[in-house]
Amino acid sequence: MKKFEKIVKQTFKKSERLSGKKNIEELFKNGSYFYLYPLKVVVLPSLHSNTHQVLFSVPKKSFKRAVDRNLLKRRMREAYRLHKHLLLTEPNVLSIAYIYTSKEVVNYQTIAHQIKESLNRLNSYVEKSVE
RNA sequence: AUCGCAGGCCGCCUUAUCGUUUCGAAUUAACUUCGGAAAGGAAAGUCCGGGCAAUACAGAGCAACGUACUUCUUAACAGGAAGGUACUGGCUGUAAAUGUCAGUAACAGAAAGUGCAACAGAAAAUAAACUACCCUGAUAAACUUAUGAUUGUCGGGGAAAAGGUGAAAAGGUGAGGUAAGAGCUCACCGCCCGUACGGUGACGUACAGGGGCAUGGUAAACCUUGCGUAUUGAAAGAUCAAAUAGGUUCUGCUCCCCGCCAGUUGCGGGGACCAAUUGGCUCGAUUGGAAACCCGUUUGUCGGGCAUAGCAGAAUGGGUAGAUCGAUAGACCCUGACGGUGACGUCCGGGCUAGAUAAAUGAUAAGGGUUCCGAACUGGUUUCGGAAAACAGAACCCGGCUUACAGGCCUGCAUUUUUU
């Protein structure tokens, strides 16, 4: 496990983020999803990229203040950055969207725990073969 | 010291580890390394004003919208400064006023017009007569010798003083006057008009001036007057531009039509236009075309006719995804000097201070400072333990306004207490 951590750095660069209108539309149109309170995770095997690509979203409807939305996005991003080594990198590459569904601000420990859980689940998508 | 009000300022700090965006340098295939920078006083609300961009624009009028004491300030403003007026409160003084300090004001026009005012009340806006008041006619009653006067009832007038209603009742106080009353007359006060003087102006002051008072409220009701406003917003807009599918042009082949030459499969041709633009509307303004070919013909400014296929290749225009610019050095910030009552302006010197794009500015740990709570002690303080730290996150950029805000600091004014 320690070896693995050395190989996968704890960075979170631009190339690891999901961007582009088309990619996002495709993900939400064709992706499969599951819930892990307070998160909703949307996944789709990707063909365009070399690495996993992630986006984090907090709906404006649940949180009026921009400060709250930023805080939750930062917590989710930080949790993903520190634990992404749990996600396998072969054979498939995924597009992932994390959507915050709760209407209350949840602390960092809970979010980190659920992110870890979600990564374990996502490994099954990585191993599945693309049709 | 205490507790208020008003104004201004600050908006926890340091270190380490792992990260994010961007700029510069170096080496390179590289996001690899090194160094620098990275949220606010409100970044918020989107309520005003401007820059900037596209579109429109000779000019004028109307509509619509905004705005409203004056002068200044400014790129501009519904912001700000200084002043005027009115109102409220304190102080001085006191019968009131004057004076002074502070605060508040959507503060143009109600003697241009139209409208509105529930309930109550006699009456709610060209004034009006319910009670009460005064004069008077008729009639009844009792009194009186009688004229007469009193009271009641019915009618005709006068009056706007008293009553009560209401948010509001048509100058106030006093005197004269009268049948009773009334600006009917007079004095003082108030009001309107005029003149003079002072002030850039709002306005102020004065008058042996004129007017008996006409002019109630509401314009955040319509409206009138003055002034102002073209519309839409960076998701504006500019440049480059993949794949796919259209457009246009050219070339080749096939098909169709016409003509010519002829020799069997050869050669040539198959074309253009028919008004347009103009802010929300109108006037007005600007710029056009009406041609050519074929056939007929009565030779006219006449009538009729004119089909455009398919495949392949190349070029080209618009333009989607996407990318770049717009977009971060500016009505900028700091210090000082000068001018101005002030807002503010001018000048010298210094500084570079976020720039993302599914959207960076974070997470964890340790230490310190501040405030609060508890305990111990040598009891103004120190030590230990625990807790708390607001409102809030750039998105083209500025000037304001408004709203939110833990805690702290400074200045001015006022309250209470102590000391000198």
Add this chain to the structure above:
RNA sequence: GCCGAUGUAGCUCAGAGGUAGAGUACUUCCUUGGUAAGGAAGGGGUCACGGGUUCAAAUCCCGUCAUUGGCU
């Protein structure tokens, strides 16, 4: 980021300067052997909140808050 709309009884909505209503729901009574339906009576409102204009504001003006629609 930009531009609009709405907020009135538990619910759905009228009311647009003069003391706030309708339908439905609720309570009580009548009717019925009992229930429903029907009939009669009644209660229930900070007109989202805070200021202002006016004699008077749900209504007009300004500012907050909440809900909601559109532009791409």
